[in-house]
Amino acid sequence: MKPLRSFASDNNAGVHPEILKAIALVNEGHVVGYGADPYTALMVNTFREHFGAEAEIFPVFNGTGANCLCLQALTKSYHAVICAASAHIYTDECGAPEKFTGCKLIPLQTSDGKLTVEMVRHAYHGIGDEHHVQPKIISITQATEMGTIYQPGEIRALAHFAHERDMYVHLDGARIANAAAALGQTLRQATRDLGVDVLSFGGTKNGIMGGEAVVFFQPQMAADFLFLRKQSMQLASKMRFISAQLATLLTNDLWLANAQHSNRMAQLLESELRRIPGVKIHYHVEANGVFANIPREAIARIQDRYFFYVWNEEESLVRWMCSFDTTEEDVREFARFVTDVVGER
Amino acid sequence: MKPLRSFASDNNAGVHPEILKAIALVNEGHVVGYGADPYTALMVNTFREHFGAEAEIFPVFNGTGANCLCLQALTKSYHAVICAASAHIYTDECGAPEKFTGCKLIPLQTSDGKLTVEMVRHAYHGIGDEHHVQPKIISITQATEMGTIYQPGEIRALAHFAHERDMYVHLDGARIANAAAALGQTLRQATRDLGVDVLSFGGTKNGIMGGEAVVFFQPQMAADFLFLRKQSMQLASKMRFISAQLATLLTNDLWLANAQHSNRMAQLLESELRRIPGVKIHYHVEANGVFANIPREAIARIQDRYFFYVWNEEESLVRWMCSFDTTEEDVREFARFVTDVVGER
Amino acid sequence: MKPLRSFASDNNAGVHPEILKAIALVNEGHVVGYGADPYTALMVNTFREHFGAEAEIFPVFNGTGANCLCLQALTKSYHAVICAASAHIYTDECGAPEKFTGCKLIPLQTSDGKLTVEMVRHAYHGIGDEHHVQPKIISITQATEMGTIYQPGEIRALAHFAHERDMYVHLDGARIANAAAALGQTLRQATRDLGVDVLSFGGTKNGIMGGEAVVFFQPQMAADFLFLRKQSMQLASKMRFISAQLATLLTNDLWLANAQHSNRMAQLLESELRRIPGVKIHYHVEANGVFANIPREAIARIQDRYFFYVWNEEESLVRWMCSFDTTEEDVREFARFVTDVVGER
């Protein structure tokens, strides 16, 4: 029998019991659709307790929707978005940002998924030249797609660079909870206080069923966002059920507990894997993902039991993610299996 | 205290208990994301039992997403979509179809939300002329936005007209269940067997939490749909939870029971309202919606207690929808209240 | 032998000799491309003498380009453009406005191609409702596609309506010269002074080889137009040759002479046609076009000698346009031929 839980992705996990309970709880009578319901109002208040009273919060369906809408809200079609070549918006959204915003994404090569001011400065040119797209957004992912984490000063420096040039900072926060947990920050300290302008707040990878939120830290940025969300097919009619999930995640620090747990499981996994000769931890394990170079011939044999993604075929680099529901036993059993497979070569 | 249930929209209702149960049931362990999970496979099989083995089924988040994707899959940007001026795609999606497909929508005035071959023939011109958009899709809504229903022969005639001209028929089936129930058709009889090429299958308005399905009746139409869905921000990562809802809806005729119930409630509402002098039923009540002209000054006073939408300000025409969870007592209480308000004038 | 000149369209004519001369004149040495040349600067000055010092002028390639760019400059994708159903942007640009701006065009039925405030008021609704596109532009054509002309007060009233609601007025001026000539207005009186915000200034139909201009009457509207023009594939590298044409057209009242002449020829044509039993002038002949209902069986026989367009098949309504180079003899010969054909029935 296959194991109940894998390490393929934090979105392969199910839903936290508190979230399911919250959904059932709001399933009572009729409420107005499309977000004009009391549960959504409550959720907005909860988010504002975390992010500040001026924050504007808009539930959407998924991460790609959140990202594209963040970009759309702050750009015109001749603008460009500077991002890491490994960014989800560049690599994993099937061109949705380009299709939806018309903008060019400018991919920068990084060693660890993190942009630096120096890289961005290099890509910032052609300003005022009608033949060139005009950089308008620096988009970063925190925690990154490689499981690494920007230090606060690094984001602050990027935001400073951006704001000096009338640009904005977008943060793809599919795993912002993991980053904040790892750094001991509040959600606000991890985003708004560093100069982030707009946030894709991720819930799905942190234990909810489905739902993200677009969070603007300056209200005027959201002036016409209702229209953009609707036009982009991201307006839920029975929004109360997404709002309830998001609100619950930000209540009683559930977001933090889930993130701390998955981070801890990743550390455990790392330490278990480090004992295996032939397995090499590739990136710093700072959030809930472990990237490792493993013997090429081991891949298929491990996948036979545990589904997971090969991150880079050429380098035989694989990705293993921990989730809110990963147990210590899951980790140890998996590490034992990897040990066996790699040892048997 | 306000009443628990209103008549504003069938999406103001909550979730059917069977659906909630199904969600909880699939919340077990890890499964692969993005639809490669066993619950989605099961759902596809269930749909094929209804629609035939060749049908291709793709869950998406919402009705606007389903509609736009149906259109996108079968058009190029210089094509046009012929639809009723009252169609949801034309009137209520904030221009999403145009933005997303690039196509022009050609709105036809109707008296009851239903296209006829004659109307469509009139709009079908400029063929082969590079200055004109080229009609490619006839999009109909069943049941219509006015609560009326196409008779089978009417859809068959439109499909015949379309197919003779290398065009397709799209059916916006946000309330296809209500129509099929009213006509005593199976879902297949109500769609594919009439010549419909692609269906937006609606679940949200018929008792599920959130989720629709794009259903192609010819597999080759779906050849590259996975890419379109992802690029259009409509791919759910934890898809099992949408699939489970859709599958449950199509199991044990839950779709039918829900639709029959809401239709019956609408008939009850109609008969109650007909007794009120000053209230005039406007469209034939054929599905789960009742449209009525009421005294202008009564609107605000009824809305004070029951939220609902004014359909046409100038004609003082309002819309009242019944849901899977509307009770006879809800209807009678509401009718009494309307009687009181209108009588008091 | 076929006649040298037809009445199919004012763009079937060639180039005025003065324009050809101007092109040859600027063909001297190298100048910087993309509009940073002295001839373009000169053209801008010439336009400002007509339209005022604050006007911003941008040459583009063609009328569809001018129209789409005017709309794009003043809209976001969830906006709508209100126009006549007969408007070139709605009917004759193969959906370019929708594809390029993402906006919906709202077509209004008119009897003569002219919008009225009353019509527009009827179409102006759903404001602030996220499900509806938001009207942002009223687009009018002067002279209209039917050869009729808005009176100054009519445009002023539309502009007043628009500006009170934070909307703009776009004027498709493919034949603005004909309208201004007919009304005895200067170009400024015909546009800016009536409240028009942005103008597609037409040159091609008034005797130049190819080229139109986007003219903004408020400089801030043009702030980022250079990027939009380039991104929309409408930036000419050897722009001097378009600029020279436009400048020449606005020098020594060549625009006026050409327009007055073609208007006069249309009047002559009308009076000749009025003598023919079986030919019925359909719209008021106010600019350079004559629309006539003619016997159905005469169409092909006249087309056999003179190429022209049938405007409305069902009504057997045809369009005949006069050009800057149409001669009195052309008109009389054509009228004689029509007389013969129609008489022979």
Added chain:
Amino acid sequence: MKPLRSFASDNNAGVHPEILKAIALVNEGHVVGYGADPYTALMVNTFREHFGAEAEIFPVFNGTGANCLCLQALTKSYHAVICAASAHIYTDECGAPEKFTGCKLIPLQTSDGKLTVEMVRHAYHGIGDEHHVQPKIISITQATEMGTIYQPGEIRALAHFAHERDMYVHLDGARIANAAAALGQTLRQATRDLGVDVLSFGGTKNGIMGGEAVVFFQPQMAADFLFLRKQSMQLASKMRFISAQLATLLTNDLWLANAQHSNRMAQLLESELRRIPGVKIHYHVEANGVFANIPREAIARIQDRYFFYVWNEEESLVRWMCSFDTTEEDVREFARFVTDVVGER
């Protein structure tokens, strides 16, 4: 007094006298607009003499239009276009390809503007994965933006790679004449015979006033191109004047004479510049452009007299282009001036 001719760009030149003559020649009477005229038919025949009878030829306004339309004709929005990071479509079209096609452009770093099969193979991945855009076109520029030239075998290899994978090859031929001339190829040998599927044929940089052509080498690719051209705002009404230019360019080998001349002038310029200490020729001079590293402080002083573009600020790399009308005396005078300025440091 400034010199009559500069070395900034081959589009800073004017129009070849033969071209002007051809324009005047077709300015006779009325002809049907939008390409249904005899001069366009003639032009198509002329092109087919060069490219073969099956070629489909469509005049458009400019290079950006030609490129975007070539890409649009062969892609869906989830496709990707692989190109050099220095490609005009990637760098100099203000994001028009992304805006217009919705596709992602995948930029590959090259040392000389030329793609290799090895580079493309590296970028060809994620095939069949819905999260990734799907490579559909390899776009190359011949001669490249760096003035270098693909050898026939190099293009053939790229085409082979592409066609094996159901991809297409687009050739941006803004300077295809210069490349063919340099290689001693016919236009067909330089394009179609190497496996190119669609060509942006450039005229403007080779002595015409304005106009390019989209050339398909397989007729079925052009099946609906008329609609795409119109919708993309690239359909000229008085097309005869563009067609006459293109036809003349391909008659009596004017294209070849012009290209050979500008190539020769570039070789002369190179040999003159090689004598100047402090000036370093950067790329192989294979077509009509010379790229040189010059002392940083010389740039502004030379620009004071001769306008030109700095190609790479950091490397103090400048671009000098020769045109059909560049004279030997122009080159020598320019070289003397550069010598003086650089010597004076």
